[in-house]
Amino acid sequence: MKVATQNITVGHNPRRFFDPSEMEDLKNSIESIGLLQPVVLKDKGDGNFLLIAGERRLRAWREIYGEDSEIPATIPDDQDIDVEVASLVENTLRADMSPTEESRAAYALVMRLKGDMDEACRLLGWKPEFLKRRLALQACHPDVAQALDERKILLGHAELLATIGKEKQQKALGSVIGKNISVADLKKSINNIAQELASAIFDKTDCATCQYNSDQQSSLFAETVDSGRCTGVNCFSEKTKEELQLRASKLESKYPVVKLVSAENEGTYTPVGAETVGDEAFVACQACANFGAGVSESPASLGEVSEGLCFDLACNQKKVAAFAASNKPAPQPQTATTVSSAAGSTHTTASSQKTQEKTVRSDKIMPSGSLITYRRNAWNVAAKKFIIENDPEIATAIIITAVTTKNVANAKITEAAKAIFGNSPSVSDVWNTACPEAKAEKKHGQIRQALAYAIVMALEQQPFREIMESLGVRLADYWQINEEFLALLTKNDLELLATEIALPTTPKMFSGRKADCISEIMLAEGKGFDFKGIVPQVMSLN
Numbered sequence: 001m002k003v004a005t006q007n008i009t010v011g012h013n014p015r016r017f018f019d020p021s022e023m024e025d026l027k028n029s030i031e032s033i034g035l036l037q038p039v040v041l042k043d044k045g046d047g048n049f050l051l052i053a054g055e056r057r058l059r060a061w062r063e064i065y066g067e068d069s070e071i072p073a074t075i076p077d078d079q080d081i082d083v084e085v086a087s088l089v090e091n092t093l094r095a096d097m098s099p100t101e102e103s104r105a106a107y108a109l110v111m112r113l114k115g116d117m118d119e120a121c122r123l124l125g126w127k128p129e130f131l132k133r134r135l136a137l138q139a140c141h142p143d144v145a146q147a148l149d150e151r152k153i154l155l156g157h158a159e160l161l162a163t164i165g166k167e168k169q170q171k172a173l174g175s176v177i178g179k180n181i182s183v184a185d186l187k188k189s190i191n192n193i194a195q196e197l198a199s200a201i202f203d204k205t206d207c208a209t210c211q212y213n214s215d216q217q218s219s220l221f222a223e224t225v226d227s228g229r230c231t232g233v234n235c236f237s238e239k240t241k242e243e244l245q246l247r248a249s250k251l252e253s254k255y256p257v258v259k260l261v262s263a264e265n266e267g268t269y270t271p272v273g274a275e276t277v278g279d280e281a282f283v284a285c286q287a288c289a290n291f292g293a294g295v296s297e298s299p300a301s302l303g304e305v306s307e308g309l310c311f312d313l314a315c316n317q318k319k320v321a322a323f324a325a326s327n328k329p330a331p332q333p334q335t336a337t338t339v340s341s342a343a344g345s346t347h348t349t350a351s352s353q354k355t356q357e358k359t360v361r362s363d364k365i366m367p368s369g370s371l372i373t374y375r376r377n378a379w380n381v382a383a384k385k386f387i388i389e390n391d392p393e394i395a396t397a398i399i400i401t402a403v404t405t406k407n408v409a410n411a412k413i414t415e416a417a418k419a420i421f422g423n424s425p426s427v428s429d430v431w432n433t434a435c436p437e438a439k440a441e442k443k444h445g446q447i448r449q450a451l452a453y454a455i456v457m458a459l460e461q462q463p464f465r466e467i468m469e470s471l472g473v474r475l476a477d478y479w480q481i482n483e484e485f486l487a488l489l490t491k492n493d494l495e496l497l498a499t500e501i502a503l504p505t506t507p508k509m510f511s512g513r514k515a516d517c518i519s520e521i522m523l524a525e526g527k528g529f530d531f532k533g534i535v536p537q538v539m540s541l542n
Contacts, residue, residue: 103137156183201303257292392445395452
């Protein structure tokens, strides 16, 4: 039969994009050989009809013959048919639909079926996995979906963009189209900004099923970033801030001042203790309104708590100077000794004694917050290398000691395992090397070493120092003065350091900029001075 096109109403169609060249081909076909497949309609009973299938054919026919023409049509015998369901299924089965058009159709169909995904799969002839993948594209920003509809981007682009927040998709889409960025390069870019979940300091319970978890995304998309990452950068940042605030709030009942500290406010606080200001002054410090603690916002030490900080540097400097003056030793007279030579001549020399180790002791350089962090990291590296180099039973001893004395809070187990093995091992990897049957394997001991290293990294200063001393770890075996260390000192500190380590100085060593001073100091090693074995007092754990 034929129906007047003006009496046909177009119903719901998930197809948004009608390719102009494809439409032109369809028009040419209709003009040449006619309409091979009639449109499918539902009779509304009032002389009007609802279109079930064939919108492209209807559009082409109207453009050729006008609104007053009649188009070949088929009307199903079952007039109780659900037009929307029929339209969704018919259009979705068309091979030329884009993935996002399929996504919209599948979502509408599932909603129409009240969430019955099994029935949707049956009607569409799709496997459940494919249906889930298409539904996952609903996370695309409308502009991204339109770009895929119009074939301006590939499915891989859309899948990757769907893994980040919609507010970021628009900006990224502009770059992808404007700069013709490939799927591989887009994947690298998103991978670079994604956060490693292993580094999160907050509770990750909800992350296991989150859409921004790359492990979840890998079950939905062919293109995803690396495993164990979070692409919800804003969410990750907000949860991190909340955790930092929570840790800070837990300290507020203990200290009058609690701040979030980072590289931006370094130099506004300093550690204070009996070793820097004396026992009596330190008692007064603890009652001061400027005595407190800090929670680190710096990536290298994120979430770490530093207690016993002074936020009044002027007062602290006075107390440090007073304590240093009160402990300054009285000058000792030099003892002259006459030594006879084989030739009978004599000469006088000051009494001296060479130490077996070149570790230097001095209380003159006061460490900044960044230097304290650097120092601890250097000691952590020394501890790791010591643990790896020695028998795994040493690691067992560390674990037993720490557990017995309850010094195991916040141990970075996953981070330590990655440092020992070179990557983040899976549960099966660890079980295969940690189970009793694998006791003879090298990795069985490495598991204990990783646990011991995690505990050591998490120890507070005093227990850390005690364990290092008990193990006999010497920083000089794993570290020596370098440019990174020198950059953390002030220009005045550099002069104090040169005096402390008996470094031969040059006329211009301290006359220029700090960077020039550092270069001159480092050049001294090439001129016969040996930094090996020298550990300045400021790098000591005492």
